[in-house]
Amino acid sequence: MTGSRATIARIWRGRTRPDVADAYEPYLREAGIRPLEDKALGVQLFREDREGESEFITISYWEDVEAMSRFAGPDPRRIHHLPRDAEFLIELPQGVQVLRILAAKLPPG
Template identity: 65%
Template structure:
C-alpha cells in the first residue's frame, strides 16, 4: 500500500512579472527536482498579477520526521535557492506546514 501524505509544506515567493518566466524555469530546474526525489509529491503554482507574480510550491510528506530529514533540521526554516535574491522581490521568511485533514482527488 502506498504511503499517504499527512503533511503539506508550503512555500510562497513573488517576483516581478517581467522576470517571472525566467524564475519559473529556474524553479523547475533547481527547486523542484530535489523535492521530486524525496517528497511523496510536489506541486508548483503561479499567479500572475499586474504588479507581481506569485509562486507557490507545495510538497507532500508522510510525516514531520521525513520532512525534517529533508530540511536537515528545522522544517519551517526557508532554504533559499542560490539565485532567489536575484529573482524575488523579497526573500520569504518562513514556510507553512499544514496537517492534511482531507485528501480526495478526482471527485466530480
C-alpha cells in the same frame, strides 16, 4: 504520490516582478522542484500572474514531520533559499507553512 499516505503539506510562497517571472519559472523547476520530486511523496508548483507581480507557490507532501525534516533539516519551517532567489524574488520569504492534512481527495493523475 507513492504508496505512502501524506499527512503533512509544506507550503512555500515567493513573488517576482512580472518581467522576471518567465525566467524564474524554469529555474525554480530545476533548482527547487526537481530535488523535491526525489524526496517528497508529491510536489505541486503553482503560478499566479497579477498586476505588478507573479506569485509562485510550491506545495510538497510528506509522510510525516520526520520525513520532511530529513529533507529540510531539524526545523522544517526554515527556508533554504535557492542560490539565485535574491536575484529573482521581490523579497526573500522568511518561512514556510507546515500543515497537517486533515482531508484530501485529488483527481486521478
